[in-house]
Amino acid sequence: MKRRNFLKACLIGGTTVALGKTNKGWASGSFEGYPEAMGVLVDTTRCVGCRSCEAACNKEQSLPEPDTSFDDKSVFEEPRRPTAKAYTVVNEYEKKSPGGPVYRKMQCNHCNEPACLTSCFVNAYTKTKEGAVIYNSKVCVGCRNCMIACPFNVPGYDYDSVTNPVIKKCILCYDTRLKVGKPPACVEICPQEALTFGHRADLIKLAHERIRANPDRYYDHVYGEKEVGGTSWLYLSRTEFDKIGFDTTLNNEPIISNVKDFLGMVPMVLSIWPALFSGIHLLSKHDTQQEHGHDTESTQEDR
Template sequence: MIDNPCILNDVTRCIGCEECVAACKKINGMPVEDGPPRLGHSKDGLSATRWTSIFRRPDEVSVRKQCRHCFEPACVSVCPVGALIKTPEGPVIYDKAICMGCRYCMMGCPYGIPHYEWNSINPSVRKCILCYDKLKSGEIDKPACVNACPKEATTFGSQEEMLAEARRRLAAEPEKYIQHIWGEHEVGGTSVIYISHVDLGFLAWQDKKYLGTEPLPDRTWAALKKVPLEFLGMASFMTATWWVIDRRMRLAAEAPGEKVTEAPETTEDEGGER
């Protein structure tokens, strides 16, 4: 596996076909389709079973979203038990066996990436792992999403190669692109970078237009460590509530001859996920 692996997303080339989404689901053994957005989905389409999504803007520009694999990841810094790990090669991965479900990582990530398996009795936090295991074992030589893209809207190489390619494209067609490489410096630099003809500030959580170039770990942990007990209590309460509602719905659906009363659909925002 190459050191400092990097994905370059070129928004100008994306046709929104979602081949990347399907390939990610397939290689990671996730359901082919989740159906319409429901509990567990965020507004941008990411969920515990959808680690990359295509954000469709009103102007019909399609923008792929996934974990940025930050050089100094806030998710790693806020995890109290070390369940999120920055690997020596670069990708940020997750150890389910260690995770205690506090969801600090979801609060800390500046891009709203980690998602929680709300409808599982043994839930985990899920997100893109940059196909780390399969790249490391040599089973694949590039991430499945990159391999599937028919337009080379998403390409793979070392950080140096992808930055060089991004600069080459910006220089070759200056009128086509905004002269900026998203992720070269934001939050200290990321291993998923973007070039585009539209401003991509909207990809950050809560539409923060400018995240700054400083790494976030110190700031996020300083804020989160002030509310650990309250947050853990709320997280546990939300999980328990969902489990009870889900179980009642299943029992009602299984009961022969009984009228099934559908519980009101809970949106992700209401469920506390983002």
């Protein structure tokens, strides 16, 4: 009866792998993103650090009131990260640069092949065809593996909640806006149009065009075009990206490609091990047939 259970376990494991290959086949290959996916191009050279996007996000997503008003510029003293209470934050870099400080908005980058999605064991995340990475809090167990996996340190966890703590992060205003074609609240409020909303594919062209037309204004790279398989949010910068808080060591391969070595090994173990070890057992049993007693009946104790 338990041997059947064991077979069942193998079977489940096997189907697991099979499912992994079929359902999410794209997750292990070269998924370029949905063709109609939307995105946002952030031109950090235009941002003036007004924090309006933070305010708009706070109201749109009904987040708790901030500790200090969105006019307060003292928040720039230390770098911040998105949390469960603020899905987007603006940080100040190059404070002493002659060209003036550079501001960078941070939020979920909505990867084409999100690490959070592939690391989630209850499949709480979905990459919608509009490009948003959304999250179903109803199935979240709270393992926080997505927070480990996110290369941009984005998801926040509602640690304060006792009965229903969930992951909280930017969802590109999917429910309230993106679904009906409207731009996210942060894009809409930005006075400087530092945020440009559009089809991701168009934005990439547009970004390169800006660099081409103003080579003095931009560093020649569109962050997010290729990083970790591409993200829906793209960035332009005056300086090298690592100077304004971006991780420039990320590979162009999606995070899941790091895990493939292991996932590829799983079916091998599932199929070879049973045969191998049962075989060895039969061999050793043949040798010591007389002595194949079990623990308590063993005659070996005096050896």
